[in-house]
Amino acid sequence: MKKIAIIGAGGNARELADMLRALPEFQLLGFLTNMHGKYDSPVLGDFSWPSAHEVDAFAMGIGDPISKFRVGQELAMRYPHVEWPVIVHPSAHVGSTVKLARGVVICIRAIATTDVEIGEFSQLNYGCTVGHEATVGAACLINPGANISGGVELGRSVMVGTGSQILQYVRVGDEARIGAGAVVTKDVPPATTVVGVPAASQLAKVR
Numbered sequence: 001m002k003k004i005a006i007i008g009a010g011g012n013a014r015e016l017a018d019m020l021r022a023l024p025e026f027q028l029l030g031f032l033t034n035m036h037g038k039y040d041s042p043v044l045g046d047f048s049w050p051s052a053h054e055v056d057a058f059a060m061g062i063g064d065p066i067s068k069f070r071v072g073q074e075l076a077m078r079y080p081h082v083e084w085p086v087i088v089h090p091s092a093h094v095g096s097t098v099k100l101a102r103g104v105v106i107c108i109r110a111i112a113t114t115d116v117e118i119g120e121f122s123q124l125n126y127g128c129t130v131g132h133e134a135t136v137g138a139a140c141l142i143n144p145g146a147n148i149s150g151g152v153e154l155g156r157s158v159m160v161g162t163g164s165q166i167l168q169y170v171r172v173g174d175e176a177r178i179g180a181g182a183v184v185t186k187d188v189p190p191a192t193t194v195v196g197v198p199a200a201s202q203l204a205k206v207r
């Protein structure tokens with residue numbers, strides 16, 4: 001059994017903890033964080049804790065895509081001997097040609113169909129779908145029930161809101177945010193937030 005510590009201690013990390021407890025290959029140690037949030041669980045310690053304790057693996061439990069990219073990179077450099085296993089819930093469907101990078105988390109009933117690529121530290125949350133040949137960059141968060149159509153390209157640290165739809169072959173730039181319930185019909189530039197239906201028409205509403 002691998003001794004695994006979750007990075008982060010908020011709601012997303014607690015959901016991941018529940019998933020890990022159900023997987024027999026892992027022994028869950030607890031949560032590690034340097035950034036205490038209002039809704040955090042008690043933690044084992046900060047990111048120096050693994051230097052004094054036995055840890056075989058990390059799981060990325062930070063939800064915010066920009067933070068998780070930074071922290072993932074930092075910890076991978078600091079602890080090169082600690083692995084970042086791919087974590088797939090047994091109820092998820094991951095097609096035989098899907099490529100998953102280190103630290104990817106695929107939650108309950110998420111689906112990645114054919115020739116999909118998911119970058120390091122990215123998470124497919126509950127019940128989302130990612131279609132044929134779509135690419136998801138590093139440290140993205142695809143929230144529950146979102147549907148990413150075939151051929152979509154998501155950059156690094158993209159947040160895809162709950163229940164949103166991204167239509168086929170749309171490209172979304174690094175650090176963009178797709179609002180909950182949005183229908184994205186056109187390319188989204190980097191570091192842009194889009195909301196509504198169709199999403200591109202409401203760019204001015206948020207940052």
Ligand SMILES: CC(C)(COP(=O)(O)OP(=O)(O)OC[C@H]1O[C@@H](n2cnc3c(N)ncnc32)[C@H](O)[C@@H]1OP(=O)(O)O)[C@@H](O)C(=O)NCCC(=O)NCCS
Nearest residue numbers: 143144160161162177178179180181193195196205206207
């Ligand atoms: C789009 C989003 C990222 C914007 O967050 P934000 O920058 O903090 O924006 P605000 O909450 O300040 O809202 C700014 C405006 O956009 C509107 N807005 C926010 N989210 C919206 C959405 N999803 N759809 C339509 N309008 C939205 C707000 O009503 C507000 O409008 P107003 O100025 O007329 O009052 C966020 O609201 C969102 O949808 N996040 C996804 C959440 C999610 O999926 N969570 C899953 C957890 S498991």
